[in-house]
Amino acid sequence: MDQIARTPKQIGDAIRRQRRKLDLNQATLGERTKLRQATISAVESGAPGTQLSTLCDVLAALDLEFVIRPRSKATPDEIEDIF
């Protein structure tokens, strides 16, 4: 459920998973965030240049948030989530 995300790709994956969980398509999420469908696509595929404000907008629209914490070992649960 909580997902460790150390790379843009992992962040994109978490976003895509939540968007699908909420039964939204990229175009609808784009409307809610005032971003283009193409931009949502880029974020989800892990574009490293994605801007922080863009990311925060998307997370907010999906009712997600970041937590920042010291790096920890992945639990078995989180390993499943990542792979």
Add this chain to the structure above:
Amino acid sequence: MDQIARTPKQIGDAIRRQRRKLDLNQATLGERTKLRQATISAVESGAPGTQLSTLCDVLAALDLEFVIRPRSKATPDEIEDIF
């Protein structure tokens, strides 16, 4: 310790706090991440255009990681965010 960060500014604050905890200055952190001291300064002050790759590099150098999770219930501090 674990820090909720919903905005670029909150993310910057968490980074600055950890950098100081590790007794590093911006220039040293810049060397480790191959970023300029000026860039570290911008990230810490919450520049919304900060790129995701930049952010991930800084977090890695500080031995921090993101966790993405559903927005949590309000703590007393956060109540005004919701209402």
Add this chain to the structure above:
DNA sequence: TGTCAATATGCGCTGTAGCGTATATCTATA
């Protein structure tokens, strides 16, 4: 209050994000 380390800011530059718009490619499912 003088000094030095730390941090913030300025300038010109290159690279690229996100834009509107449009189309191509994938993927269900009828």
Add this chain to the structure above:
DNA sequence: TATAGATATACGCTACAGCGCATATTGACA
């Protein structure tokens, strides 16, 4: 397999990140 919905990609554009380099400003302490 035909087709509609979803996602990826393309083009030209403007805006701005991060760069090297340099300086201004701040902060801590003798």
